[in-house]
Amino acid sequence: MGSPCDWQVTNQKVAQRGKHILETGQWSDCKFIVGQEPHQQILEGHKLFLAMASPVFEAMFYGGMAEKNDPIPIRDVQPEAFKALLEYIYTDNIDLGSFELACELCYCAKKYMLPFLVEECTKFLWSDLSPKKACRAYEFAKLFEEPVLMEKCLQIICTKTNSVLSKPSFEEIEIGTLVTVFEQEELEINSEIELFSAAERWARSECVRKGLDPEDSKSLRSVIGNALTKIRFLTLSPQEFAEGPAGSSLLNQDEAFAILMNISSSERKWPMPEGFSTNVQSRVKPLKQHPTMGDLSAIGVVASTSGASVAGGLNNMLSDGQAPNSSSKLNSRSLLFPKNSSQDNSQWPAPQHVLESFTNLTNSSLANNSSNVMGSGAAVEGGAVREGLKYYCLRSIVQQTDCLNTSVLDCSVAFNVDRNICVIGVQVPTQVRIVQNQSIAPFDPFTSAVPGSYTELLYAHLLDSDGSRLTYTHYTSRVNVDSLVEITFNRPVYIQRNKVYRVGVVFNKVGWYPMGACTQRMACDSVFFSFGVGNSSDSVRDGLIRSIIFTY
Known part of the structure; x- marks a missing residue:
């Protein structure tokens, strides 16, 4: 041309x-x-x-x-x-x-x-997410490691399950996605019958895609994999089971009889089919929405070990919709939704930049309260702290020991969790005393820390079990002596349950750090953390990793 x-x-x-x-x-x-x-x-x-x-x-x-x-x-x-x-x-x-x-x-x-x-x-x-597109978007986000989008998709799947299951597009999802949906503790369903019917439709469609007979029970079971074992049949009544799943080609007669016997008898003497769920708890129906700006005024910051609440100062800030010492108003939409979002409601914990905005609101409240709440590294004994949409798994300090950094001090700890979460960052302690003119004075553990501040310089990263770096950050800021600092990674990382990950921090400032010995098993909200797992060499001076910051 x-x-x-x-x-x-x-x-x-x-x-x-x-x-x-x-x-x-x-x-x-x-x-x-x-x-x-x-x-x-x-x-x-x-x-x-x-x-x-x-x-x-x-x-x-x-x-x-x-x-x-x-x-x-x-x-x-x-x-x-x-x-x-x-x-x-x-x-x-x-x-x-x-x-x-x-x-x-x-x-x-x-x-x-x-x-x-x-x-x-x-x-x-x-x-552009909707119940019709949520499963496909989840598969896309999982394939290309977009953890925030993954969790957003799961939130839609969990809060609009009936609509998701009814869409023809649900019959086209991958088997792994089907299992993931059925594993969720919170689903918007009235009965497990809805999950079973969806599984049956999916299995027939998968048989057609693979050129198998969709009416043949062996073909159906060959494609459904272990998804069937995630359905909680024991939450059904005998009549519901008999009129529904019992007559399906997905279950053979022995399995149907064994399940029915377990449903009918409270003594459960009859063994369930191998691998099938024995859970008798119905799924929890999720909340329709996460808190709006008005609702956030009811959220406080509570340390479980001290029982201290600092909700009052936060209530005052949020009720005015105003950050401390600022004349500008905070718009609830801009706080809870990402830029350029066309959505008017949120059903997903806000992404990292939103969490940081909310942190700014609470910082002044935290600073004005007792050292038991995030104020002093020595005073925090461990436990669960929730700050808005973020959770802090604070590790209990079993024994205080201090470590001298003369050049570069690295620390790391391997961990796993019992449910899927999104890791945002870590908390580490600052120096217990200031080193004047870079000269190292003998440290006296019976002498209180010298008050003051200094410029901290460190690097932090998160690795998977193979040692591949998932995210990292460089941190340089003025910090107070004998306190905890929050390090936010460059991006949140989706953490899968029961898999081993390792978080590491490298300190580059000369001085004394309160390394300590921390507990290896901690519960935070409904998430259970195990530290120091896997190869023992994966954990080095792990007492310097005081807290994992996450959301889910």
Whole structure:
């Protein structure tokens, strides 16, 4: 396609000129063959433009292993998504016309390391969630490690379960997602019959997809896996079970008889089929909403060991909708929802930037209360603290010992939890006394800490069981001596239950730190933490990790 003369003059902005050369192909020096047959398309590009935007394209065109193919094959991306990627690179414009395109484009953005485009895609997915799309969005978020979006999807699944189960799209989900839904403690259902019926429909659809007979019991059981064992049959009445699941092809006669005997008899002498749930507690119906700004005035900050409540100061702040010493009003929508969200109600604990906003509201209340509540590292004996939508698993100090850092002091602790959570950060103690002019004075444990403050400098990270880094942060701030500081990771990380993770902190300031020996097992709200698990070498000076900060 030819270009008009002096097109550069008529296109005032860089984005306009970028759009022109993208659409016309002028000066293009690379080609891509995108997608799979019969929907493949050849798209043109400019190496310099692409390399400026993406380190992956930079390596592809200018690295030591530069791509030699022409056109370059890209089989795992749909043409429409790649076109949208190019439009963003050349013009900064993002046109997310559908949920499906947002998913494809987000995958593409991750592949070529464009984090700002990933963020825009996840914002769109967040705002466009519905019961019809929640399961698919959950699978997408899990595949690409987007923990906040995962939890948002689960929240919709749990609070609108009836609607989610009734959608035809539910029959297309993966078996792992089916199991995850059935494992939830809180579901908006009237009876386990609804879960069983959904499982039956899903199994028949899966048989059709795999070319199996959807009426054959063996075929149905082969595809349903262990999802059936997550259904709490013992919460049903004998009549409900007899008129429903007992006649289904998903259960054989022996299983149906054994379950019915257990339902009918309170003595439970008849053994349940192997692997089937023996839980007799009905699912809890979740709250319809998390607190709005008005409701937050009822939330206090309570340390379980001291019983001290500082809700009063928080009530006053929140009832006015105003931060301390500030004339600006806080808008409840901006506090509880991410930017550009089109939702008017929230059913999900707010993301990290919202949690930080709420923390700012409570800081002055905390500072004015006794040292038993987060004020002094030595005074906190451990327990559960809830601050708004965040939880603090404070580890009890069994024995106080102090450690001298002469250069670099590293510490770490391996841990696991008994339910899925989202880790936000950690708390660590500050120095117990100031080191003057970087000279190390002998430490006297019977002498109280010197009052004052200093500039702390540290690095913190979170690793999985294989040692891969999941998130990290660098922290530099003025801190008080003999206190706890809160370190927030660069992003929250979704933690799966019963898996081992390791949190580590590296201190870079010379001085004395109250390392201590902490308890290895702690309960916080309904989450049970085990510290020092796995290989003992995973935990080093773990007493310096005083608290795990999380939400769920």
